Amino acid sequence: MIQLFAALLVAPLALSVAGPAPAAQADPYQRFHEDFVPAPGGIGQIKVRIWLANNGSNRAVYLLDGLRATWDVSGWEHETNAAWLADHGVNVIMPVGGESSFYADWYAPSNFNAQPFTYKWESFLTQNLPDHLAGRYGISRNNNAVVGLSMGGNAALILAAYHRNQFAFAGSLSGYLNLSAPGMPEAIRVAMIDAGRYNSDAMWGPPWDPAWRRHDPFVAAPQLRGLPMWISAGSGLPGAYDQPVAPIDYYNTANAMGLEALALTQNRAFQVRLATLGIGAHFDFPAQGTHKWGYWQDQLWAMLPMLKGSIGA
Template sequence: MALMQCDFFSETLGVSASMNVILPQRTTTQIGMASAGSSEARHPVLYLLHGLSDDHTIWLRRTSIERYVAPLGIAVVMPAVGRSFYANMKQGYKYWDFISEELPSLARSFFPISGKREDNFVAGLSMGGYGAFKLALSHPDRFAAAASLSGALDARFFIEQNKEEAARIFGGMDDFIGSDNDLLDLAKRRAAEGCERLPLLYQCCGTEDFLFENNVDYRDAAMRLGLPLTYEEGPGEHEWGYWDAQIQRVLEWLPLTKNET
C-alpha cells in the first residue's frame, strides 16, 4: 500500500486543508501484509470520516485500516473537517460543499480513484457516521454504500446539549428540523421518492454507547421507511477498540468487485 499526506488549498473553504490517502499497491515480497493492486486504471474508493474531536490522521493512528484494506484493492480518502458536523456552518466554513463537491473532485484529480457510483463508498464514526449517511442520502446517485459506526444520526441531541456550538453550526432547532442536515427528514424524503437505487446502508452501535438509544431510534425509523439498512448491535462503548473491530466488518460488508491478485 501507498500512504500519502496531502495538503492542498480549498477554494470552497478559502484555507489550506488536509487529507490522508491510502492507495492500493500490488506487491509480492512485502513481509507481513497481503496486498492487492487493482486491475482497473482507477481504484474503488472509501471516504472514511472522522468524529467530532478528531482529524484526518485518526483512523491511521487508532486502527490498522491500511492493513485491513491492503488485500481489497481499494483506496481510502480521509479528510479533515474540524467540528463542523459536515455542514455549511451558520457561522463558519462551508464544510458540506467542501466534503460533498470539492473534495471528491480534487481527490479524483490528484489520485487514480474511480468516479463511478458502484466504486464509491463512505463510512465514518460518531459525527463521521452522521456525515456518511448524509452524503449517501443526499447523493444516492454517487454512492453505492454507506456505513455509520456509533453515528450521531439524530443531531437533535447535540443541539440540545451544546446549544452555543450547535447554533454556530446549524442555527437553532427550528433551523435544523426539516433541513438537509436533518437525517430523519432526509430519509423520509428519499423513501417518498421511491428511489430504486438507494445506497446500501450499514449501521452499528455498542449497547453501552451513550449514542445507543439515538441509534435504535434511527434504526427503527429507517426500517419503517423501508431503507436498505443492515443493522448490528452488541457489547461496546464509544471507543476505538469497538471501531477498530467494526471497520473490519464494514469492509467485509461493502459490495466490492473482487480484484484478482
C-alpha cells in the same frame, strides 16, 4: 438532561484505545500520499492522507472522524489499522481536521473562538476532493463509500443521502442519527463549545432552523432508500477494549459506556424509522462495546465485504 447529553457527547471522543496491530501484509504506506487540497470557505487547503489500493482499483472509502478531529492526522490513522484496507482493493481517503464540524457547510465562521474561515466540508467532500482524486489518481467520482464514527457517522449518512451518485455505500458507527430530537440540539451546542469553543448557531442556526432537519438522518431517511448501509452501535457494556486499571480509566470507561448507550438508543430508533419506511439496512448491535476506537475498527473490517460489493471494488 442537556448537560448529561453534552458531557457524554464530548468526553470519550478524546479517550480512545488502539486496536490490534495490522496484519502482516504488504505495507500500504508504500502507496501513501499526503496532499493539500484547495478548499472553499476561506480555509485555503485541507490536508488529505491517501492510501492507494494494491490492485489499481478506482473505488474509494472516505473515512470521517469524530467530534474532536485533530489537524495532524485522522483519528482513523491515530487509533486503528484502517489504512490497511488499501491492501484489500480499496483506496483509503482520510480528510484531516474538521473538529466539531459535522462535515457540513456552515452558515458562517464560529464567533466564539474567532474562527478565521467558514467550514464548507460538504462542498469540499463532494466537489473539491473528488475532483482532486480523479485528476491526480484516477479515483472515480462515483460509486464510492463513506464511513464515519459518532459525529462522522451522522455525516456519512447525510452525505450519502444527498449525493447518491458519489456514494454507493454508507457506514455509521455509533452515530447520532436524530439530531433534531428533543434535547439533542442543545446537547450538541454544549458539546461543541467544549470541543473547540464552536458556536452551533454558526453551523445550522438555532434549533428551529430548517438546517437541523436537513442534516438529521432520521428526517432524511426516505432519501436513503436503496442505499446499502452498515449501521452499528454497541450496548454500552464494557468489552474487550475496556480494561480499566487506574481510577481515571474507570471514569473514562463510564463516560464511554454512557455515550454508547445514548448512541444505541438513537440507532434503535433509526432502525424502526427505516423499517416503517420499508428501507433495508444492515444493523449490528453487539452485546458488548463502548464508545472506543477498538470497536469501530472491528466494525470497519466486518463491513468490508459488503462495502466492496456495494461499490464494485
